[in-house]
Amino acid sequence: MTRPRLMIPGPIEFADEVLAAMGQPSPGHVDPTFIPVFGRALQDLRTVFQAGEGYQPFILAGSGTLAMDSTIANLVEPGDRVLVIDTGYFSQRMADVCRRYGAVVDVLSAAPGETIGAGQVAGQLASADYDLVAVTHVDTSTGVLTDVAGIAQAAKAADALVVVDGVCSAGGEEVRQQDWGVDVFLTASQKALGAPPGLALFVASPAALAKWESRQAPVASYYSDWGLWLPVMQAYEASRPAYFATPAVNLVMALAVSLRQILAEGLEVVFARHRYVSDAFKTGVSSLGLGQVPTHPDHAAHTLTCARYPAGVGVELLPKVRAAGAILAGGLHPAIRNEYFRIGHMGIVGRSDTLATLGALEAGLRAAGYAVEPGIALAAAQAVLDPVRG
Numbered sequence: 001m002t003r004p005r006l007m008i009p010g011p012i013e014f015a016d017e018v019l020a021a022m023g024q025p026s027p028g029h030v031d032p033t034f035i036p037v038f039g040r041a042l043q044d045l046r047t048v049f050q051a052g053e054g055y056q057p058f059i060l061a062g063s064g065t066l067a068m069d070s071t072i073a074n075l076v077e078p079g080d081r082v083l084v085i086d087t088g089y090f091s092q093r094m095a096d097v098c099r100r101y102g103a104v105v106d107v108l109s110a111a112p113g114e115t116i117g118a119g120q121v122a123g124q125l126a127s128a129d130y131d132l133v134a135v136t137h138v139d140t141s142t143g144v145l146t147d148v149a150g151i152a153q154a155a156k157a158a159d160a161l162v163v164v165d166g167v168c169s170a171g172g173e174e175v176r177q178q179d180w181g182v183d184v185f186l187t188a189s190q191k192a193l194g195a196p197p198g199l200a201l202f203v204a205s206p207a208a209l210a211k212w213e214s215r216q217a218p219v220a221s222y223y224s225d226w227g228l229w230l231p232v233m234q235a236y237e238a239s240r241p242a243y244f245a246t247p248a249v250n251l252v253m254a255l256a257v258s259l260r261q262i263l264a265e266g267l268e269v270v271f272a273r274h275r276y277v278s279d280a281f282k283t284g285v286s287s288l289g290l291g292q293v294p295t296h297p298d299h300a301a302h303t304l305t306c307a308r309y310p311a312g313v314g315v316e317l318l319p320k321v322r323a324a325g326a327i328l329a330g331g332l333h334p335a336i337r338n339e340y341f342r343i344g345h346m347g348i349v350g351r352s353d354t355l356a357t358l359g360a361l362e363a364g365l366r367a368a369g370y371a372v373e374p375g376i377a378l379a380a381a382q383a384v385l386d387p388v389r390g
C-alpha cells in the first residue's frame, strides 16, 4: 500500500468489495434489485447484534449521532428519568441528547480510563426510579470497555430500558443484544461494521417498541420518528418497496457486503481476531515504554488502543507517524486530550496492518526524538500474532 493506512477509530480501511459496492451505478430505492439487498442488510444487522425474532432493525441515512438521537427521541418522554453511565466524551453526548428530549438525567461518571461496574450501577438504580439506563460499550475517547451484560442485568432488575452506544464496538467486540437484555443497541457504519460513514444503525427490542408505542407525547424529531421509519424497514424486510425518505442506496449496498463478510468469517472468529490484534497492538505499545489510558487491561477495548505519549513527545508525533505510513488519531477526552493518541484497529484489520502501523509508530517516535530500538514493537507484536497464525 503506497498511501498511509487509516488506523483511526473510524472511518477505517474498508474491504475492496465494500468499496466496489459504493462505486456501482446507484439503483432507485424501489428498484427490484435493491429491495432484497436492503432486506438482507436489515436481517444481517439483527444477526450480527445477536438479536432474534421481534427485534426491529433500522438503517437510516445519518451518522452514529443520529442513531443516538433517534433512539432517545423515541424512547424518552419529557420528565422520564435517565441514568447515563459516563465513561467519556460520547457518554456526555448521550446525556446531552437525553436532556434535549426532556429527560431528567443523572450521570454516573468514571475518571478518564476507569469504568463503572454493575454493582455501582445497581446501587444508583436503587436510589431512584429510572426509566432508562444508557451505556457506552466502548468509549472512543478513553478506550474503555464497559460491562454491558452486567449493567443491563442490573437495569432489567430495576425495570429500566437499556440503551447501548455500540458505535465503537459493534462488529469488533462481543455483542449479544438479546442474551444481555439490551433494548436498543446502536452503531454507525464506519467503524468495525466496515462500510463508509453515513449510516445510523440500531436494533430495538420488543420492550423498546412497546415503550415507543405507549408514548403520550409525540416524537419531537420528524426525521427520527420511528413511526415514519418502521413501516419502511418492515416492508424492505418483507421484500416490498416503501418510501419515507430516500435511503443512501450505495451505502446500504456497501453495508450489505460488509455484513455478509462478517457473517461469512463467523462472529466468534471476528471477535477473536479483534482480541489478538488488540493484544498485539497493546503489547507493541508497551514494549516501546508507552502507557495506556485504560487503568486496567481487563477493561481495555479491543477495537482501539489509547496510548500515552512518552515524556518529551506530544501531538507533533502524529504527522511523523503519518509520514512513515500510518494515520493515527489524537486525544479526544477533554481532561487528557494532549496526553495520548489513539490507534483504531477494527474491521478487516489483520497482521500486516498491525506490523505496518507499529513500524510507522516506531519511525515516528524516532523522528520525534524518542529513542527506540528498531523493531522492538514489531517483535513484541509478532510474539502475539505468530502463535495465532499457527
Ligand code: PMP
Pocket: 009, 010, 063, 064, 065, 066, 090, 136, 138, 139, 140, 165, 166, 167, 168, 188
Ligand atoms: N458514540 C461513540 C462511542 C463514537 O465513537 C462515536 C463516533 N466516534 C459516536 C458515538 C458518534 O458517531 P458519529 O460520529 O458517526 O456521529
